[in-house]
Amino acid sequence: MAVVEFTDTEFMICSAARLLEDRKTVFVGWGMPQVVAILAERLYTPHLVQLFEFGAVGPQSLTPFIRGTMGGPSNIYRSLQWINMNWAFSYAATGYIDYGMLGAAQVDQYGNLNSTFLGGTYEQPGRRFPGSGGGNEAASFVWKTIVVLKHEARRFVEKVDFLTSPGYLDGPGARERAGLPKDTGPWRVVTSKALFGFDEKTKKMRLLGVLKGLDPKEVIQGMGFTPLMAEKLLELEPPEDAELRLLREHIDPSGIIIRGEKMRAER
Amino acid sequence: MAVVEFTDTEFMICSAARLLEDRKTVFVGWGMPQVVAILAERLYTPHLVQLFEFGAVGPQSLTPFIRGTMGGPSNIYRSLQWINMNWAFSYAATGYIDYGMLGAAQVDQYGNLNSTFLGGTYEQPGRRFPGSGGGNEAASFVWKTIVVLKHEARRFVEKVDFLTSPGYLDGPGARERAGLPKDTGPWRVVTSKALFGFDEKTKKMRLLGVLKGLDPKEVIQGMGFTPLMAEKLLELEPPEDAELRLLREHIDPSGIIIRGEKMRAER
Amino acid sequence: MQGQVEVHFTHPDDFRRWVKENKSRDAVDKVMTEQEAVSRFVQDGAYLAYDFSSLTRGPQALIREIIRQRKRNLWICAEFTLHDSPLLVGGGCCTRIDVGFLGYGSYIGRAVCDGKVQVFDNTNGVLASRILAGARGVPFLPVRNFLGTDGLPHSGAKVINDPFTNDPICLVPALNPDVFMIHVHQADVYGNARIFGTNLFALEAAMASKRVIISAEEIIEPMEFRKDPGRTTIPFFLVDAVVHLPFGAYPGAMPGRYEIDLEHVDRLNAIQTEAQMQDHLERYIYGVKDHLEFLEKHVGWPKLKELMQKASIKEGYQ
Amino acid sequence: MQGQVEVHFTHPDDFRRWVKENKSRDAVDKVMTEQEAVSRFVQDGAYLAYDFSSLTRGPQALIREIIRQRKRNLWICAEFTLHDSPLLVGGGCCTRIDVGFLGYGSYIGRAVCDGKVQVFDNTNGVLASRILAGARGVPFLPVRNFLGTDGLPHSGAKVINDPFTNDPICLVPALNPDVFMIHVHQADVYGNARIFGTNLFALEAAMASKRVIISAEEIIEPMEFRKDPGRTTIPFFLVDAVVHLPFGAYPGAMPGRYEIDLEHVDRLNAIQTEAQMQDHLERYIYGVKDHLEFLEKHVGWPKLKELMQKASIKEGYQ
Secondary structure, three states: OOEEEEEEEHHHHHHOOOOOOOOOOEEEEHHHHHHHHHHHHHHHHOOOOEEEOOOOOOOOOOOOOOOOOOOOOOOOOOOEEEEEEHHHHHHHHHHOOOOOEEEEEEEEEEOOOOOOOOEEEOOOOOEEOOOEEEEEEEHHOEEEEEEEEEEOEEEEEEEOOOOOEEEOOOOOHOOOOHHHOOOEEEEEEEEEEEEEEOOOOOOOOEEEEEEOOHHHHHHHHHOOOOOOEEEEEEOOOOOOHHHHHHHHHHHHOOOOOOOOOOOEOOO | OEEEEHHHHHHHHHHOOOOOOOOOOEEOOOOOHHHHHHHHHOOOOOOEEEEEEOEEEEEOOOOOOOOOOOOOOOOOOOOOOOOOOHHHHHHHHHHOOOOEOOOOEEEEEEOOEEOOOEEEOOEEEEEEEOOOHHHHHHHOOOOEEEEEEEEOHHEEOOOOOOOOOOOOOOOOOOOHHHHOOOOOOOEEEEOOOOOEOOOOOOOOEEEEEEEEOOOOOHOOOOOOOOEEEEEEEEOOOOHHHHHHHHHHHHHOOOOOOOOOOEEEOOO | EEEEOOOOOOOOOHHHHHHHOOOOOOOOOOEOOOHHHHHHHOOOEEEEEEEOOEEEOOOOOHHHHHHOOOOOOEEEEOOOOHHHHHHHHHOOOOOEEEEOOOOHHHHHHHHHHHHOOOOEEOOOHHHHHHHHHHHOOOOOEEEEEOOOOHHHHHHHOOEEEEOOOOEEEEEEOOOOEEEEEEEEEOOOOOOOOEEOOEEEEEHHHHOOEEEEEEEEEEOHHHHHHHOOHHHHOOOHHHOOEEEOOOOOOOOOOEOOOOOHHHHHHHHHHHOOOOOHHHHHHHHHHHHHOOOOOOHHHHHHHHHHHHHHOOOOOOOOOO | EEEOOOOOOHHHHHHHHHHHHOOOOOOOOOOOHHHHHHHHHOOOOEEEEEOOOOOOEOHHHHHHHHHHOOOOOOEEEEEOOHHHHHHHOOOOOOOEEOOEOOOOHHHHHHHHHHHOOOOOOOOOOOOOHHHHHHHOOEEEEEEOOOOOOOOHHOOOOOOOOEOOOEEEEEEEEEEOHHHHHHHEOOOOOOOOOOOOOOOHHHHHHHHHEEEEEEEEEEEEEEHHHHHHHHHHOOOOHOOOOOEOOOOOOOOOOEEOOOOOOOOHHHOOOOOOOHHHHHHHHHHHHHHOHHHHHHHHHHHHHHHHHHHHHHHOOOOOOO
C-alpha cells in the first residue's frame, strides 16, 4: 500500500472526471468543469462531445488549459462546429445534452444552486458572485446535472441565499410544476471530500461515498442539513498517478487551477 | 411622335421598376418581382439592396434571369450575405426593409391579397394557387408594399375569396387593431394598364394613372369595386427603348416572363 | 382567435424524451443506401420536412426513393415545394400538406380542388418560425404577422394579448417533423454536414426533427470539419443516416457543382393529367431500382457533364 | 409570477420606427476614429451590449474610449463581462447591469455590495433570448428555463400558462440595446463585417440595436464580402460606425491573430481598492489620448509581436 499526496482540488477534479460517460454529450461550465472535461477526454471518455455556451461544439482542447478564455483558440481547438449562444442552448433545450457540469457557491438539500450572492439582501449582498452565466440553462435543460464544489460545510445550507439555478426546488414534482423540462435535475454533487446523489422519491441529497480513509460523520459534520445516507457508502479512490501526471504536467502545469489544501490517502 | 409596341407584361414590369427608390431595401417576391428588381438595378437603382426570403441579401444577379430557381447561383450572385429564412424575415420584422414587391391573384379595395384559391370553399376550391409563400411576411412587415398583377377586372374584387396577405383589412386602423406592425401596408398596385395608390384617410384604393392613350373609365370598367380617383390622373409612359432592350436582350431573352398581350402606345 | 384544425404538434417534453432515447451521441458510421435510409426512417404517416426546392439543392433522389417505396399518408411541410409535392401526391404518398408555397403547375392545384390532399395554409415565415420553436425546445413562438388573415383559422396558431404591450400577437405552435431530409455538399460518415449558399432552415429542422436523413454529393474526412468548424452546418449527433448520392439534387441544381436540367424540369412542368403523372412515375421512378440506375438510364453521363460545365459560378461554394 | 423591476424594453413598433428613420440603407463610408464613434453614438444613459469577453475578441479599445470620454449612467448587458464591468463601474460610467455573468474579481463584487451599481439577475441564456426577440421584432420569447429561480422576480420576465400545453412557461421581454459594439476580424468601409470563431449574439444584437459600432482588425475591399457571402456576419445596413482598431481586443486575444497578454490581464485582476482602480484608469486610459497611444506607450511593438507569434492556431480563422 502506498500513500498518495494531492490537493483537495485535484481529488475533486479526478472524482468528477470519473463520472462522465463516453459517447455522450456534456455541457461544460466555466473554469474547473473545463479542466474536468479535458482530463476525462484524455483518460476516460475520448468520444465525449463537449458543448460550451459560447458556441463551441465538440472541441478537442489543447493543453495546457488557458484559464478564463472560454472562446480562445486552444480551448475550442478542432471543434465539430462553431456557432453562437442561442444555438448552443438550443442543443440543450431540445434534449441532446446528457450531462451538465457546474460550480456553485451554495447548494441545498434539493440541489438548488446559488452562484449569485451570500448574506445580506439582493440589493445589498454580503458577498457578490458572477451570477448564473449559463448555469441556469444547464441546470434546467440537461438530463443529469453534476455539481462540483469545494467541500466546506457552510456551502451546504438549509436554504440557498439566492436560487440561481434550479435543483429539485422544494421537492418531488416541483420542477415539473414550475414548468421546467421533465426528468431533469441534479444527479451528483462532487466535493473535495465526498460524492452525493439524490434520492429518487424524496429528491433529497444522499451521501454516496467519501474519500478513502475519511470518516463519513466528520465529512458531513456542520452541513446545514443532514443528507440521507446510501445503504452502502462507497470508498472513493484517491487520484491515480496517471490523472495527477496529466493534471500537473499537461493540463495545468502552472498549478493555478489545481492548487488547494494538501490531502493524502492510501491506495 | 413614335409608336412603341410591347406586351402588357413588359409595361407592368417597367412601370413597377420605376417605383423603386435607390439606396433603399426591397423584399423581392418570386417570379415577376425578381425581373422588376433586376431591371431597376440595371437602370435606375444600382444601390438598391434586394432581400430574398430564402436568405440572399443584396445579390447582384446575373442575367439572363433563370426562372424559378430562387436560390440558384446566378440569381444570388455576389450577395452581401447568404443566410436563411428566419434571418431574412427578421430583417423585415425589425423594420429594415423599405419596400416589398409581390404578385397576387386577387386584390380588394383595401389592398388585401389573395394568392391561395379562387371560387368554391377552402376545402374544395375552384382553382388553387401556391398560397402565401413569404408574401404574408412581406405584406405584414415592410414599410411599403407594391403589388404587381395583370390588369383583369375580375382580379379586383369586393372581397377576396381568401385573405392570404393583409392590406388594410377592413379599413383605417384595422391593421394595428389586428396586431400588425404600425404604419405599414400596401402602397402601390401596378397593373398592366394602370397604377393605383391608397387614400391616406379611408385606406381605399385610388387610381393614380393609366397608360398613356388609355381611357381611365374603360380601364376600371368591370372592377368589383369603384376605386377612388386621383384629382389629376397621371399619364403613364410606355416602356422606354432602354428598358425593352434590357428586358428582351439581357434579362429574359427566351421571353418566358415578358410574353403577354400585345399593346402599343405613342410617345 | 384560434386555428381550428388539426396540427402536427409534439409536447416539448415528449420530443426531448424521444431525443434522449433514440438519438445516439456516438459517432458511428451511418452511411447506408437510399433504400435503407428511407425504409428505416420514413414510416407511413410520418410528418416530413426538407430543405430548399426541387430546383435548388433539394433532396430529389431521396424524394424519388420515398415514392419508389410507396410510402403512404405522409404529411409534408411545403416550404418552397415545387415539383416535389405533385410527385408525392401523384405517387399516393402524401395526403396532408402544410403550405408554405405549393408549386408547381396544375396537377397539384387540381389535387387540392379534388380533395385528394388536404392543405393547411400557414406561410413560409410561419413554418420557419414553427420549426425554430421546435429547435428551441419551446411549445410556440410569437410572430407579428399572419394576423388578420384567413390562413390563421386554417392553422394551429392562436392569437393572445401580448402581456408586455397588450397588443394582439400570434403564437405559432412548435413543429417537430418526424423526418427531415437535406441534400448537402459535403458530409462525413458520422453525419457532420456542410452546405454552401443559402438555406431555409437546415440547422433548425435538423435539431427539431426526430429523424434526419442526409444525402451528400461528397463524403469527406471527419477531420475536414474540425479544421474549419465555422463552416459546419449540422453536427453528427443530429443525424441518423448518411447517403452518398452524387447528383442527388437532380433535376435541380447543386450550387457550385451542377446546374438545373431544364429539359427534365419541363417534363415535370408538363404533367397535367393523372395518366401523364402515372406514366412519368412509372418511367422515371418505379421503373428504375435506384438513383444510380435513374442517372444511367434517364440522364446519362454526357448530360451530367454538361450540367457540371454550366455550373461555372464557384465563388462562395468551396 | 412576474418580474417586479425596471426593465429596458422598447415596443417593437417604436424600434421599427427608429430603424426606419435613423438607419441608413445607403452604403456610405462610415470609417471614423474611436473618439468620433463613441462621442456620436454612445449617449449618457444608453443601454450598451457587446459581443464576447475581455479575454476573447471583446471590443476593449472601444470600452476604454467610453471610459476616456467619461460617459455616465450606462446600463450594460453583462453577457460574459469579465474585466469590462469593473472598469466601466470604476470609471463612473455604468450604474446598472443586466447579469449575465458578472466577472472578474473583488472590485465589481464590492461595487454591487456597496450599491454603486444596480444589478438585474437574468442568465446568459435569458439575455441571449431577449436579444433574439429584439432581432425578430417581437415583444418577447418563451423559454423553459429561468422558472423556479430567485432571478426571475429581479428581471422583467413573466410566467404564463402556455396555451398549447397548459404548462407554465417563462416569457422574457425583448431587449433592444441603444448601442451594440463588436470587434471583428474584417470589415469594409460600409460596415459589412466578418468574424471567425464562435460568437455570443453578433447578428442578433446588431439587428436588435439602435446603433452599431464596429471596430475591426482589418479593413478589406467590399467585393471580398460578395465573393464569399456565406461568411458575412453582419451586413452594412445594420452598422453606424466602422473604426479601424488593430489590436482592438487587447489585452484579450483575437483568435487567429494574437493571443491574450496575461501580464496585463493580471494587472486588471489585481485591482481591488478604489485607489488601485483610479491609478489603473489614470495610467492606461485617461493618461493616453487614444488606442494608438495606449499601444505605443503601454504595450509596445515587441510585446505585440510576441502576442502575434503566440497565435499560432490558424485553422478556421481565415
